[in-house]
Amino acid sequence: MSNHYWNSKIEYLSKTRWLYYNDDYLEFLVKSVWKITSPVRIIDFGCGYGYLGTKLLPLFPEGSTYTGVDIGNKLIEHAADVFRESTFHTEFIVGNIQDMSFEKEYNIVVCHAFLLHVENPKEILQKMIGCLVDGGRIICFEPHWISSMANYFLDGVNASEFVQLGFLQKLFESDKERSGKDGNIGIKVPVYLSQLGVKEIDCRVSDRVNFLDPNADVLKMDALYSSLKEDGFGADPGDEDSFISNLIQRGATYEEATNEYKAELFLSEIFNSDVFLTYAANMKITSGVIER
Numbered sequence: 378m379s380n381h382y383w384n385s386k387i388e389y390l391s392k393t394r395w396l397y398y399n400d401d402y403l404e405f406l407v408k409s410v411w412k413i414t415s416p417v418r419i420i421d422f423g424c425g426y427g428y429l430g431t432k433l434l435p436l437f438p439e440g441s442t443y444t445g446v447d448i449g450n451k452l453i454e455h456a457a458d459v460f461r462e463s464t465f466h467t468e469f470i471v472g473n474i475q476d477m478s479f480e481k482e483y484n485i486v487v488c489h490a491f492l493l494h495v496e497n498p499k500e501i502l503q504k505m506i507g508c509l510v511d512g513g514r515i516i517c518f519e520p521h522w523i524s525s526m527a528n529y530f531l532d533g534v535n536a537s538e539f540v541q542l543g544f545l546q547k548l549f550e551s552d553k554e555r556s557g558k559d560g561n562i563g564i565k566v567p568v569y570l571s572q573l574g575v576k577e578i579d580c581r582v583s584d585r586v587n588f589l590d591p592n593a594d595v596l597k598m599d600a601l602y603s604s605l606k607e608d609g610f611g612a613d614p615g616d617e618d619s620f621i622s623n624l625i626q627r628g629a630t631y632e633e634a635t636n637e638y639k640a641e642l643f644l645s646e647i648f649n650s651d652v653f654l655t656y657a658a659n660m661k662i663t664s665g666v667i668e669r
């Protein structure tokens with residue numbers, strides 16, 4: 378799909394994934410938790426530009442293969458470019474996962490920040506399970522917005538001045554009721570997988586806490602500041618009336634929407650690369666095994 382929203386988000390995806398995990402933690406998961414010791418066939422649902430492939434393939438035994446599926450043709454073209462020079466065996470498919478069917482031919486099915494964008498996450502989990510050979514493993518890296526919004530510390534300011542915690546937590550819940558899309562899907566995946574018959578379910582929290590430190594290396598801090606901005610933190614809320622009416626449409630009261638505008642405007646004014654800030658994304662990483 379050439380006009381697909383995520384086609385124009387390659388820069389955002391490339392700049393923000395590293396905010397979630399340290400490389401040594403991913404290595405720990407692959408080698409010590411999931412204990413992947415022989416070559417595997419992996420498929421990545423909603424692969425984007427292939428972020429998970431770039432991180433996981435080098436950790437998997439030689440001979441492993443990676444198939445990425447995404448509806449965005451530009452993302453898939455970019456993914457093919459990313460892997461063009463690599464020695465790994467990769468394959469990229471443009472398609473709408475909602476309409477696709479898959480054979481039981483993979484040892485591992487993964488997704489990263491994908492389930493929160495579909496209206497029917499449990500059905501998609503069922504489809505993911507359906508790709509796996511007996512004994513195969515499903516691995517989902519998904520967010521838990523309720524906890525991640527409570528995980529910013531900006532030196533000198535109370536968090537409640539720039540994040541309406543109770544309000545946002547309610548808003549995310551009502552968004553899910555209205556649209557089916559769930560920014561808290563990460564914390565629910567273990568439950569859904571158990572209900573779908575998956576065994577040996579294990580859930581972890583992403584390990585990375587980002588520290589914007591004006592006393593540290595300027596280049597590294599500029600990169601972190603730019604990634605946090607790209608992730609939406611401290612963004613200019615834009616036109617007040619449209620911002621407020623959008624929130625009211627999502628179920629906020631006028632007062633809540635006005636307060637949210639004020640909080641986001643305030644944050645956009647005080648957030649710059651000279652502040653001390655810590656932030657943990659709190660992604661949830663759930664894995665389980667299929668026994669047929």
Ligand SMILES: C[S@@+](CC[C@H](N)C(=O)[O-])C[C@H]1O[C@@H](n2cnc3c(N)ncnc32)[C@H](O)[C@@H]1O
Nearest residue numbers: 383423424425428447448449473474475489490
């Ligand atoms: C937040 S992005 C994550 C991309 C990638 N997994 C990453 O973390 O960098 C969500 C991705 O899901 C894809 N997507 C959403 N709905 C889809 C669908 N029905 N079929 C295939 N891909 C879909 C989007 O095109 C987008 O690339």
